[in-house]
Amino acid sequence: MTENKKEFVKEITPMEKDFSQWYTDIILKTELVDYAPVKGCMVIRPYGYAIWENIQKDLDCRFKETGHTNAYFPLFIPESLLRKEQEHVEGFAPEVAWVTHGGDEELAERIAVRPTSETVICTMYSKWINSYRDLPVLINQWANVVRWEKSTRPFLRTAEFLWQEGHTAHATEEDAEEETLKMLEVYRDFVERDLAIPVIKGRKTEKEKFAGALRTYTIEALMLDGKGLQVGTSHNLGQHFAKVFDITYLDRDGKEKYVWTTSWGVSTRLIGALIMVHGDSRGLRVPPKIAPIQVVIVPIAPGDKKEVVLSKAQQLYETLKGDVRVELDDRDEYTPGWKFNQWEMKGVPVRVEIGPRDIEKHQVVIARRDTGEKMVVGEGELKPRLLKLLEGIQHNMFKQAKSFVEKNTREVENFEQFEEIIKNKRGFIKASWCGNRECEDYVKEKTGASIRCIPLNKNEHRPGKCVYCGKESEQIVYFARAY
Amino acid sequence: MTENKKEFVKEITPMEKDFSQWYTDIILKTELVDYAPVKGCMVIRPYGYAIWENIQKDLDCRFKETGHTNAYFPLFIPESLLRKEQEHVEGFAPEVAWVTHGGDEELAERIAVRPTSETVICTMYSKWINSYRDLPVLINQWANVVRWEKSTRPFLRTAEFLWQEGHTAHATEEDAEEETLKMLEVYRDFVERDLAIPVIKGRKTEKEKFAGALRTYTIEALMLDGKGLQVGTSHNLGQHFAKVFDITYLDRDGKEKYVWTTSWGVSTRLIGALIMVHGDSRGLRVPPKIAPIQVVIVPIAPGDKKEVVLSKAQQLYETLKGDVRVELDDRDEYTPGWKFNQWEMKGVPVRVEIGPRDIEKHQVVIARRDTGEKMVVGEGELKPRLLKLLEGIQHNMFKQAKSFVEKNTREVENFEQFEEIIKNKRGFIKASWCGNRECEDYVKEKTGASIRCIPLNKNEHRPGKCVYCGKESEQIVYFARAY
Numbered sequence: 001m002t003e004n005k006k007e008f009v010k011e012i013t014p015m016e017k018d019f020s021q022w023y024t025d026i027i028l029k030t031e032l033v034d035y036a037p038v039k040g041c042m043v044i045r046p047y048g049y050a051i052w053e054n055i056q057k058d059l060d061c062r063f064k065e066t067g068h069t070n071a072y073f074p075l076f077i078p079e080s081l082l083r084k085e086q087e088h089v090e091g092f093a094p095e096v097a098w099v100t101h102g103g104d105e106e107l108a109e110r111i112a113v114r115p116t117s118e119t120v121i122c123t124m125y126s127k128w129i130n131s132y133r134d135l136p137v138l139i140n141q142w143a144n145v146v147r148w149e150k151s152t153r154p155f156l157r158t159a160e161f162l163w164q165e166g167h168t169a170h171a172t173e174e175d176a177e178e179e180t181l182k183m184l185e186v187y188r189d190f191v192e193r194d195l196a197i198p199v200i201k202g203r204k205t206e207k208e209k210f211a212g213a214l215r216t217y218t219i220e221a222l223m224l225d226g227k228g229l230q231v232g233t234s235h236n237l238g239q240h241f242a243k244v245f246d247i248t249y250l251d252r253d254g255k256e257k258y259v260w261t262t263s264w265g266v267s268t269r270l271i272g273a274l275i276m277v278h279g280d281s282r283g284l285r286v287p288p289k290i291a292p293i294q295v296v297i298v299p300i301a302p303g304d305k306k307e308v309v310l311s312k313a314q315q316l317y318e319t320l321k322g323d324v325r326v327e328l329d330d331r332d333e334y335t336p337g338w339k340f341n342q343w344e345m346k347g348v349p350v351r352v353e354i355g356p357r358d359i360e361k362h363q364v365v366i367a368r369r370d371t372g373e374k375m376v377v378g379e380g381e382l383k384p385r386l387l388k389l390l391e392g393i394q395h396n397m398f399k400q401a402k403s404f405v406e407k408n409t410r411e412v413e414n415f416e417q418f419e420e421i422i423k424n425k426r427g428f429i430k431a432s433w434c435g436n437r438e439c440e441d442y443v444k445e446k447t448g449a450s451i452r453c454i455p456l457n458k459n460e461h462r463p464g465k466c467v468y469c470g471k472e473s474e475q476i477v478y479f480a481r482a483y
Numbered sequence: 484m485t486e487n488k489k490e491f492v493k494e495i496t497p498m499e500k501d502f503s504q505w506y507t508d509i510i511l512k513t514e515l516v517d518y519a520p521v522k523g524c525m526v527i528r529p530y531g532y533a534i535w536e537n538i539q540k541d542l543d544c545r546f547k548e549t550g551h552t553n554a555y556f557p558l559f560i561p562e563s564l565l566r567k568e569q570e571h572v573e574g575f576a577p578e579v580a581w582v583t584h585g586g587d588e589e590l591a592e593r594i595a596v597r598p599t600s601e602t603v604i605c606t607m608y609s610k611w612i613n614s615y616r617d618l619p620v621l622i623n624q625w626a627n628v629v630r631w632e633k634s635t636r637p638f639l640r641t642a643e644f645l646w647q648e649g650h651t652a653h654a655t656e657e658d659a660e661e662e663t664l665k666m667l668e669v670y671r672d673f674v675e676r677d678l679a680i681p682v683i684k685g686r687k688t689e690k691e692k693f694a695g696a697l698r699t700y701t702i703e704a705l706m707l708d709g710k711g712l713q714v715g716t717s718h719n720l721g722q723h724f725a726k727v728f729d730i731t732y733l734d735r736d737g738k739e740k741y742v743w744t745t746s747w748g749v750s751t752r753l754i755g756a757l758i759m760v761h762g763d764s765r766g767l768r769v770p771p772k773i774a775p776i777q778v779v780i781v782p783i784a785p786g787d788k789k790e791v792v793l794s795k796a797q798q799l800y801e802t803l804k805g806d807v808r809v810e811l812d813d814r815d816e817y818t819p820g821w822k823f824n825q826w827e828m829k830g831v832p833v834r835v836e837i838g839p840r841d842i843e844k845h846q847v848v849i850a851r852r853d854t855g856e857k858m859v860v861g862e863g864e865l866k867p868r869l870l871k872l873l874e875g876i877q878h879n880m881f882k883q884a885k886s887f888v889e890k891n892t893r894e895v896e897n898f899e900q901f902e903e904i905i906k907n908k909r910g911f912i913k914a915s916w917c918g919n920r921e922c923e924d925y926v927k928e929k930t931g932a933s934i935r936c937i938p939l940n941k942n943e944h945r946p947g948k949c950v951y952c953g954k955e956s957e958q959i960v961y962f963a964r965a966y
Contacts, residue, residue, distance in 0.1 A: 037564055037606050038594060041557035046622060049554045071532045074524035075596075075627055075643050076580075081520055094586045097559075099596065101581040102631035102642075111521060113558075113582065113596070123520050133816065139529060144558055144627065148585035159585075160558050333616065 012345070014281060019225040023153075026275055030284050030346050033154045040152040040159035044268065047346065050292030051271055052162065056142065058194050058290075059164065059266070062186050068138040068166060073117050073124065075144075079110045081119045085244045088118065091211020095147040097159070113146040118212065118237070118263060121167045122245035129259060131250050132171055136179070140166040155272030156229075156483050163267035169247060169259040173238075176260035180236040183264040184217045187232035195270060196287040196398040197221050197277050198405050199231060200428070200478055202453025207440055210263075214238030220452040220478065222405045223276035226426025228452045228480030231273050234264035272483075277401050284347030285369055287397050288390040295326045295386060296343045300336045300355035313354050316364070316382065324386060344369060349393050350386060370396050411476075415443075415467055418479070422447045428480050432464035432473040439468035449479040495828070497764060502708040506636075509758055513767050513829050516637045523635040523642035527751065530829065533775030534754055535645065539625065541677050541773075542647065542749070545669050551621040551649060556600050556607065558627075562593045564602045568727045571601065574694020578630040580642070596629040601695065601720070601746060604650045605728035612742060614733050615654055619662070623649040638755030639712075639966050646750035652730060652742040656721075659743035660698075663719040666747040667700045670715035678753060679770040679881040680704050680760045681888050682714060683911070683961055685936025690923055693746075697721030703935040703961065705888045706759035709909025711935045711963030714756050717747035755966075760884050767830030768852055770880050771873040778809045778869060779826045783819045783838035796837050799847070799865065807869060827852060832876045833869060853879050894959075898926075898950055901962070905930045911963050915947030915956040922951040926962065935961040 011029055013021040027033050032048035035041075044052065060070070076099065083089045097113040100106060114120070125137060142164045152158050166183060170176040184201060191197050199219035209216035213235040221231050241247070242258040251257050278285040288294050297316055301309035310330055317328040327348075329339050336353070343351055353365040362379045366386070370393045377385050408427030412418045421429055433439060433451065444450050454477050455461070466473045494512055496504040510516050515531035518524075527535065543553070559582065566572045580596040583589060597603070608620060625647045635641050649666060653659040667684060674680050682702035692699035696718040704714050724730070725741040734740050761768040771777050780800055784792035793813055800811040810831075812822050819836070826834055836848040845862045849869070853876045860868050891910030895901045904912055916922060916934065927933050937960050938944070949956045 034607060034610065036557040036559075037561055037603060038557055038559040041559055043557065043603075043607055044555040046552035046554045050552065052555075053553060069529035069533065070536060071529045072527040072535075072645065074519040074521055074526065075629065076519075076521040076524055078520055096586060097582045097594075098584040099580045100583045101593075103577045103579060110584075111580075120520060120526075124517060124526055127517070146558065162555065 012281065012283060015224065015279075022279070023275065026279055026283055027154055032271065032275075032284075035154075038159070040149060042154045042158050042160075044162070047292060048271060051274070051286065051290060052268055054290045054292065055194075055270055056164075059186075059190055060142075062190060063140050063164075063166065066138075066182065066186060068140045068168075070141060071139045072141055072143070073120050075114055077112045077114055077117075077120050079112060081123060082112050084119060085212050085241060087240075088212035092116065092147075095149060097146045097148050114143075115145055115147050116263075116265075117141065117143070117145075117165055117167065118241055119245070122241045122247060122261065125167075125169050125259070125261075126245050126247045129169060129247055129249050132252055135169060135171045135249060135259065136175060137169040138166075138179075139168065140164055153272075153483075155268055155275070157269075161268050163265050165263060165265040168262045169242070170261070171249065171251070171257075171259065173260050176236055176238070176262050180215070180217060180234045180262045180264070183262070184219065184232070184234040187234065187264070187266060188219050191219060191221070191231055191270070191273075192398065194287065194289045195274055195277075196289075196394055196401060197231070197273055198398065198402040200453060200455055201457070202455045202478065204233070204453060205437075205440060205451050205477075207437055208451065210235045212237060212240055214240065217456070218453050220480075221273050221277060222408060222428055222480070223273070223483070224279065224404070225276070226408055226481075228428065228478075228482035229269070229273050229276070230452070230482065231270055232264070232266040235262060237261040237263060278347070278397055282341075283345030285397065286347035286349065288349045288394045291347070291349055292325065293327045293343075293346075293348045294324045294390055295320065295350045295352060296339075296348045297326065297328045297352045297354065298336050298339045298343070299328075299330060300353055302356065305356040308359060309354060309356060312359050316352065316354065316379075320383060320386065323383060324390065340367075350389060352382070352386075368393060370400070409478075412467060413464075418443070418449075418467055419447060422449055422481065426481060428452070428478050430460070430476050430478055431467035433475060433477045434466035434469055434471040434473045435475070436466075436469065436471075439466055443468055443479065447479075448481045450482055452478040452480050452482060454478075495764065495766060498707065498762070505762070506758065509762055509766055510637050515754070515758075515767075518637075521642070523632060525637045525641050525643075527645070530775060531754060534757070534769065534773060535751060537773045537775065538677075538753055539647075542669075542673055543625075545673060546623050546647075546649065549621075549665060549669060551623045551651075553624060554622045555624055555626070556603050558597055560595045560597055560600075560603050562595060564606060565595050567602060568695050568724060570723075571695035575599065575630075578632060580629045580631050597626075598628055598630050599746075599748075600624065600626070600628075600648055600650065601724055602728070605724045605730060605744065608650075608652050608742070608744075609728050609730045612652060612730055612732050615735055618652060618654045618732060618742065619658060620652040621649075621662075622651065623647055636755075636966075638751055638758070640752075644751050646748050648746060648748040651745045652725070653744070654732065654734070654740075654742065656743050659719055659721070659745050663698070663700060663717045663745045663747070666745070667702065667715070667717040670717065670747070670749060671702050674702060674704070674714055674753070674756075675881065677770065677772045678757055678760075679772075679877055679884060680714070680756055681881065681885040683936060683938055684940070685938045685961065687716070687936060688920075688923060688934050688960075690920055691934065693718045695720060695723055697723065700939070701936050703963075704756050704760060705891060705911055705963070706756070706966070707762065707887070708759070709891055709964070711911065711961075711965035712752070712756050712759070713935070713965065714753055715747070715749040718745060720744040720746060761830070761880055765824075766828030768880065769830035769832065771832045771877045774830070774832055775808065776810045776826075776829070776831045777807045777873055778803065778833045778835060779822075779831045780809065780811045780835045780837065781819050781822045781826070782811075782813060783836055785839065788839040791842060792837060792839060795842050799835065799837065799862075803866060803869065806866060807873065823850075833872060835865070835869075851876060853883070892961075895950060896947075901926070901932075901950055902930060905932055905964065909964060911935070911961050913943070913959050913961055914950035916958060916960045917949035917952055917954040917956045918958070919949075919952065919954075922949055926951050930962075931964045932962040933965055935963050935965060937961075
């Protein structure tokens with residue numbers, strides 16, 4: 001068993017030695033993804049996709065509870081349509097994959113593979129919306145999008161990725177702002193509760209906001225290497241798109257008015273966050289709520305006791321399977337020790353071991369992935385104990401992650417402190433910022449750190465002096481190097 | 484109310500007058516789809532997408548019950564990869580959308596937007612499969628695919644459509660054949676039970692089989708205009724792809740062997756079938772099992788009784804909503820008659836009407852969409868009656884469709900009869916066929932009818948003379964003009 005463990009562990013580069021290689025080792029060895037034949041694209045393998053399916057299921061439920069329905073808009077956008085909104089196209093054109101031929105024929109107009117769908121959806125909304133009675137329009141789509149990036153990393157930045165994009169239209173500015181913040185809160189709640197990832201809710205600076213938005217809100221997480229990651233955004237698009245795409249409605253007062261639109265999205269990047277927030281030297285740790293396999297049963301079945309043990313293991317499996325996502329690993333070709341390590345690497349929250357002596361004593365041994373702790377549990381209590389334990393693990397993982405963020409969030413008074421932290425410790429840096437783009441750019445240039453967000457929590461703000469130029473500032477912002 | 488009805492009905496072109504226009508009217512007016520800014524693409528609107536979501540949910544469940552897991556493979560396939568299998572590329576190349584530029588840069592190699600994913604999935608399987616222990620590999624993906632077609636029609640043939648494609652690899656020919664037929668049966672069962680569409684299970688001829696397959700199996704349905712529609716296919720790919728993509732495994736006997744692969748798929752075309760099998764002069768009829776809204780409650784609320792009626796309607800809604808997919812139409816701006824017609828057009832299986840007199844008598848009125856029948860039901864019995872009624876409607880719709888297929892399936896002895904039927908009646912034509920490609924081509928050329936399938940049901944076969952050349956034949960095949 002010790003040998004097995006060594007073998008597994010040595011396959012994973014230690015996090016401290018090379019975080020990026022650790023990440024690559026984890027995603028490949030746990031079979032979350034593989035590299036695709038097209039550069040920059042990924043194959044999401046069944047274990048990775050099962051995590052995405054759980055994310056989809058939970059989020060979709062939340063979208064529907066907040067009144068949204070799903071629809072599907074086309075993958076293709078004519079170039080002229082993409083170019084209608086100036087800021088928007090400038091933001092996305094450098095990353096667009098262009099279709100120029102259909103079969104043997106050259107197309108009259110180039111077609112973009114959607115990098116995001118505002119332009120095509122707004123075109124449709126302009127047809128569909130006529131009266132105040134048609135508002136609000138609350139539509140979401142689950143889709144693939146393409147951004148032709150030079151430097152890619154699975155889940156974090158790939159040429160193609162999966163996401164959802166909500167697109168809504170409202171009668172008033174207030175309604176649009178309310179929707180934007182409501183969906184940001186849906187994301188926060190989901191990411192914190194289900195993925196056990198603590199986030200900072202905030203607003204993006206003008207520099208960092210979505211191309212074409214009035215205001216972009218974001219949730220920002222901190223990875224174990226001290227780098228920030230934007231995990232979800234919600235945009236109040238104002239009337240920019242409504243005016244360009246002529247989306248108007250006849251109001252109660254008989255006047256024709258432009259609608260207010262929003263858009264919001266999260267992507268398979270969430271899986272990247274999950275790995276880099278919860279992973280450890282032994283592999284993945286998947287929070288129970290989102291884990292494809294919550295409990296794995298490993299029978300310890302020496303030759304002459306094999307049948308008895310397997311039959312008991314099967315019985316446990318049958319008892320549990322209605323209530324937890326359980327798997328029975330009854331493969332013959334691997335030792336129990338090998339299996340322990342493999343399931344630990346895959347991040348399954350709880351392992352149940354059952355051997356001949358356990359059967360005699362009407363007990364099983366359970367092991368937590370989050371703490372490594374082992375417990376002996378009477379067979380009769382197994383199900384309720386497991387259900388409670390899964391909840392406990394979920395909470396504990398959030399607590400651990402939260403404590404990491406707290407330890408790695410530092411408030412600084414001046415640029416010297418700022419530079420020292422970025423050099424040695426990374427993490428979030430809270431600092432006063434005057435609001436000038438120049439200071440934002442300088443800090444980025446000198447330290448590599450960008451403003452992740454201006455926190456929404458008003459208590460975090462206080463008067464001070466801009467960390468770069470020293471001018472008066474009323475606000476505190478979060479800086480970090482980021483993915 | 485009569486005026487309202489007329490207004491609705493006159494918006495839908497009568498089926499007998501112009502079936503194709505009837506179809507277009509239905510899909511646009513019921514807001515299933517809309518035309519997209521890119522020619523040949525469709526926007527699936529929330530009502531249409533909700534049907535697709537129900538199809539997905541049911542099928543996905545069946546796939547998982549038969550041991551399959553989902554994964555996601557990239558949208559993009561390098562040209563060289565697509566060209567690896569000769570037959571396959573010849574089948575698909577004329578319809579490929581080609582990406583030639585990423586941002587401002589021309590790509591070194593053109594990239595295909597996937598028309599189907601055999602080539603990229605086989606490339607991955609070649610990496611993933613090493614030993615007999617890795618088999619079978621049973622993976623499905625839900626995805627969009629693109630086929631650049633000249634002539635398109637929403638749901639039936641569009642440049643982009645949504646589908647699922649299962650791709651499996653097996654150790655033996657028997658295993659692959661078993662899988663191919665198993666998934667065909669999963670499709671048949673789903674389409675007949677859930678969509679209430681009767682189908683013929685059969686094998687495609689060499690001419691009609693999938694590009695690169697050993698054998699293609701199909702389920703074929705008959706539309707109300709007498710044209711056939713292929714609604715699902717399952718391919719035994721033999722070792723063609725395994726050999727081209729070098730997918731081998733080390734068998735128990737220590738020998739390196741090629742795997743056997745299959746692929747199978749259904750698409751948003753199923754929604755087209757549903758419309759053309761169940762629709763009528765008043766609009767859609769959606770089978771209860773797949774209906775986004777199974778029951779709609781329409782309050783009939785004259786001015787002074789409005790509050791009482793709405794409150795009762797709300798109460799009924801609350802009682803029902805856990806057990807059926809119910810909607811309460813409490814919109815102020817439309818009359819009950821207008822609403823009746825709108826929901827009939829949308830194909831909602833059951834309408835519940837509630838007015839002041841019904842409240843006095845503790846009753847409601849329910850109306851079936853499939854037969855138009857109205858019934859008075861005591862309030863206390865409503866839920867069980869509805870549940871039973873929905874089942875009854877599901878069965879009745881299948882029975883109606885089945886009887887249409889039976890009436891429109893004709894066996895012929897010679898080509899004269901064949902031509903007469905094709906000219907006047909359409910439908911399925913059962914006839915003997917010698918198996919020669921020439922006869923198949925001639926019949927197609929002269930009548931527009933293709934061989935839909937060679938039925939799997941052995942009882943349908945008997946010796947006879949080929950309907951075209953008169954040579955001895957052992958088999959009966961289904962002909963039809965088809966979409």
